[in-house]
Amino acid sequence: MKELSVIFPWNPNFETGVAIIDEQHKKLVDLLNALAEHLAYGSDAPTLERVFDELTDYTVYHFQTEEKLWHQYLPQDEMTLAHERTHLSFVNDVMRFRQDIDRLTSDQVVEEVVSFLTHWLAFHILETDKHMSKILLALQQGQTLEQAKAFASVEMSGAMRVLIETILKMYDNLSTRTLQLMREIAERQRAEARLRLSKDVIDSTLEAIFVTTATGEIIDTNPAFSSDVDATHEALLGRNIRAIKPTLFTNEKTDEIWEIAAASGHWAGEIIGRDAHGAMESGWLSLSAIRDKEGEITHYVGVLSSIRQLIARQQSLEQAANFDMLTGLPNRRLLKDRLDHALRRSQRSGEMLAICFLDLDGFKQVNDQYGHDAGDELLRVVGARLGHLLRGEDTVARLGGDEFVLLFESLHQTEDLPPVLERVLAEVALPIICDGRAVQVTASIGATVHPRDNSEAEQLLAHADQAMYEAKRLGKSRYSLFVS
DSSP states (O other), X not given: OOGGGOSSOOOGGGOOSOHHHHHHHHHHHHHHHHHHHHHHTXXXXXXXHHHHHHHHHHHHHHHHHHHHHHHHHSTTOHHHHHHHHHHHHHHHHHHHHHHTGGGGGSHHHHHHHXXXXXXXXXXXXXXXXXXXXXXXXXXXXXXXXXHHHHHHHHHTSTHHHXXXXXXXXXXXXXXXXXXXXXXXXXHHHHHHHHHHHHHHHHHHOSSEEEEEETTSBEEEEOHHHHHHHTOOHHHHTTSBHHXXXXXXXXXXXXXXXXHHHHHHSEEEEEEEEEOTTSOEEEEEEEEEEEEOTTSOEEEEEEEEEEHHHHHHHHHHHHHHHHBOTXXXXXXXXXXXXXXXXXXXXXXXXXXXXXXXXXXXXXXXXXXXXXXXXXXXXXXXXXXHHHHHHSOTTOEEEEEETTEEEEEEEEESSGGGHHHHHHHHHHHHHSOEEETTEEEOOEEEEEEEEETTSOOOHHHHHHHHHXXXXXXXXXXXXXXXXOXX
């Protein structure tokens, strides 16, 4: 344990002369210091419960050791019985503290707990254990019980009594001051952690952030701002923001922005400017004024969001949410949306639609023999081929692995579907070059037609999947129509 965290330092005056007692007292002091540190640093309830349990368990073990010695040398003595009662009372107090852990978030309660524990332990060792140990040692040297008690009483009086009172007072003051210092250190460490987290968030955000003095000189920027103006962080320090962003901060409109920010503390709105390459772009500026205790403006903080970047980010999020990352095809989510729309159109127009579940035959062998990169390339090529075969109103989606779904809309009759599926089978079966090697797979397709199969979207997919397994059972590289 760090010396700074020791709220109850061990002192040679605590030694009783009985080796096993002194050894256990030192362990109790270590446990008390550990508990005080956890209380000062605001550890969570499970941690405090664990530390309390460890202190309680060891305290009980220590008391059992002491009481065995006292009963050996002072059986049925009032001092021994009183000692046992004191032990029991202390254990009950510790258990009460443990059961009331929720209250230990209050600094005042923490001080009360730590003060009680340190005072009790110091007093118990110096006053009671030291006294009884002197009796025990005298008995071991051959004195009678009366002689031993008389000797111990003399030893514990006079200068020893003054020493005990002095040490107890000193430890009371020491524990309070050390606890306060530990809490200050803990709060500073938490504040530093919050600052590090805030800096990490600011550094990683896509928004361009700058901090200036009251007159506009830059004192800090994040990487996004440096990238936006095509300059290093070091090169920007000390330069005026008006010179760095002249199209944003050197006209009547932007003078008004600064005035509003100075008057009300904040301005936010759309602005028009140029990027680092001179191209016109629109953005969103949030400008805030920071004031000192006297109300004087000391800094400005600006956050610039490029509308172009916001749109690109939104498009990227939509792409990730609706399209397969490997093939660029619609994923299950977008397929479900398009299928729902297709079913509604079919109900209005009376035209048929077909759902086809396609699974590649031999894909696992390509993956196993040539590796996942070759397998990924094969899936991309198959996805592109399927996309070229379909009409504009049709959809090909990848569900994952080597599973694809084809959605054909505006079919006039069921007989229109087989020729299309034959072309799909033939296209998939063409050789594919993967990493310089020609590989070949085939497809098994299961299909169902709506409204002949008058089911909901999920059930249509399940029926097409069922028909696909029938195609595989019949020998693969073929299609099978669902029959209800």
